């Protein structure tokens with residue numbers, strides 16, 4: 001008979017990392033969400049070798065108190081929720097307290113931070129999940145997280161990484177999904193030292209144009225629906241501007257990019273009469289609802305959500321999109337967003 005043993009924390013983190021940090025882009029997502037949760041108005045991303053060699057995210061957000069630096073890398077330690085009732089109405093992108101702990105367990109991570117209104121910055125280094133002592137450092141107000149050599153200590157996982165170009169493409173897609181939902185935040189993306197994207201603080205229409213292209217925005221119809229605590233806003237391309245692939249489908253729930261079958265289905269239904277079935281509608285849509293109406297804690301990376309009133313959501317999304325499409329088909333002038 002084999003005896004039962006408690007796993008060491010380090011191994012627990014590495015196992016969790018398997019779920020949370022599938023690839024460099026997933027580490028980048030955790031880091032960007034932390035910067036946004038910290039209220040950053042400006043976020044810079046540096047990647048090297050598709051993020052495999054380096055992911056550095058620097059923000060001008062709230063910062064982290066020196067004493068909290070080790071906690072930030074501790075599993076299940078978070079400043080974002082305190083109780084089960086907080087979990088039911090979570091308004092931040094993170095709350096599970098395992099993002100940084102997971103990333104740190106499979107990389108060499110340096111966390112440097114200077115809280116707002118503090119004169120000093122401090123830094124903590126974690127290598128292979130082992131924390132080194134907190135030391136003074138130089139940093140403006142805000143936080144930098146630097147992740148080097150992802151999976152250097154877990155070669156079996158490292159083997160699953162694809163080419164630099166593919167990993168870079170995933171990082172870039174993650175960056176764009178997040179940037180799209182936060183037009184008032186300034187973003188910068190560099191890869192191998194070269195600036196790839198520079199996004200000033202701008203309006204939503206401008207941000208959508210910067211990411212999905214002016215031609216998308218020019219061919220787009222405005223969705224603006226509201227009912228019973230729900231809102232659906234954003235742009236859908238007119239049926240003449242469809243794509244053969246799904247990569248221009250952006251759907252957000254309370255600011256979070258999600259892949260939601262229910263919403264995809266509702267939007268497809270709305271397009272059914274106007275779009276050839278092999279074409280995919282293009283859209284950037286933002287659904288908001290009271291946090292109690294949606295469970296975001298169903299997936300480690302929160303890419304999926306569960307709605308309490310799924311039928312009502314389906315109908316709301318369907319009608320919101322269908323209404324603007326019906327207007328164009330009926331020949332009235334489509335509302336353009338510029």
Ligand code: ADP
Nearest residue numbers: 034038072078079094095096097098099100143
């Ligand atoms: P979660 O985001 O779920 O709380 P994380 O492991 O991602 O868990 O982060 C742990 C904690 O570290 C956060 O709750 C937050 O207090 C702090 N933190 C992480 N990144 C930043 C950042 N860029 N700015 C300020 N605080 C941060």
Ligand code: MG
Nearest residue numbers: 030034094099
């Ligand atoms: Mg987080």
